[in-house]
Amino acid sequence: MKKRRILFFDVDGTLYDSVNKTVHPSTLSAIKTIHKQDDTVIAVATGRAFYMLDIIEPLKPYIDIYITINGRIIYNKDTIIYDSPMPSDDIVRFKRQFMDQNLNFGFIGKYKQAIHTLDDYARSMFDKASLPCPDEDPLFNLEHDVYQMWAFGTKKTMEAFNNYHEDYDIVPWLKDGFDIIHKDMHKGSGVLKVLNTLAFTKDEAIAFGDANNDIPMFEAVDTSVAMGNATKNLKRHASIITNNVDEKGLENALKQLKIIK
Numbered sequence: 001m002k003k004r005r006i007l008f009f010d011v012d013g014t015l016y017d018s019v020n021k022t023v024h025p026s027t028l029s030a031i032k033t034i035h036k037q038d039d040t041v042i043a044v045a046t047g048r049a050f051y052m053l054d055i056i057e058p059l060k061p062y063i064d065i066y067i068t069i070n071g072r073i074i075y076n077k078d079t080i081i082y083d084s085p086m087p088s089d090d091i092v093r094f095k096r097q098f099m100d101q102n103l104n105f106g107f108i109g110k111y112k113q114a115i116h117t118l119d120d121y122a123r124s125m126f127d128k129a130s131l132p133c134p135d136e137d138p139l140f141n142l143e144h145d146v147y148q149m150w151a152f153g154t155k156k157t158m159e160a161f162n163n164y165h166e167d168y169d170i171v172p173w174l175k176d177g178f179d180i181i182h183k184d185m186h187k188g189s190g191v192l193k194v195l196n197t198l199a200f201t202k203d204e205a206i207a208f209g210d211a212n213n214d215i216p217m218f219e220a221v222d223t224s225v226a227m228g229n230a231t232k233n234l235k236r237h238a239s240i241i242t243n244n245v246d247e248k249g250l251e252n253a254l255k256q257l258k259i260i261k
Helices: 025-035 050-062 088-100 120-128 155-164 187-198 212-219 232-236 249-256
Strands: 005-009 040-045 065-068 073-076 079-083 105-108 113-115 148-152 168-173 177-182 205-209 223-226
Touching: 005 187, 025 040, 025 050, 025 249, 040 050, 040 187, 050 065, 065 187, 073 187, 079 187, 088 105, 088 148, 120 148, 155 168, 155 177, 187 205, 187 212, 205 212, 212 223, 212 232
Parallel strands: 005 040, 005 205, 040 065, 205 223
Antiparallel strands: 065 073, 073 079, 105 113, 105 148, 148 177, 168 177
């Protein structure tokens, strides 16, 4: 009898080629092959909300678990098995600070996202990140649960926020966007919840990623794979380093691990 396993995949830069804005054919083929194995569960762990995952549409029929918004909402197929919005006091606090510093900021909700001001710069940034443009709604938090907040700001602004908020980490995206992520809510915490729910052990799990926000996920499992295009910091935490996402990186790693032939 084969040992069962669960594979956790980051999206941007791992399953999805963010530069060429596509799912590489070798990635699709590899995921299809894994899906045929009854002893293997395929999971996604991402900072994106579920409604932001149209970029991996070809892969969705083969994915069993979705850890979204850095562990805030977890789906088993179409069923939500974990749901944890941000505390309202934290939302008000961050919102006030963003406005005091004249920063454009946004909210990520369960079914949609919103931004304080949808200007041309914001539109261009979301296009570069292959993300749908949010609604313009500075009062979004009054009528919707908020699972994560973010803002546009300089490196100095990010450092100031990081030093001030003990319970939250500042995670950059693109050149001047940054997410506000609770230190106890991340991909790693999501992975541990899934392992516990589905009765998997750490040695039955493998994680694949390319960015620093994948470090907690790597720490939650025994085997981890950094893409060739991964950050130097993530590579230091990886068991294996494979090729770039557009150089059959995922396929080659799965072959090295003897998960596919």
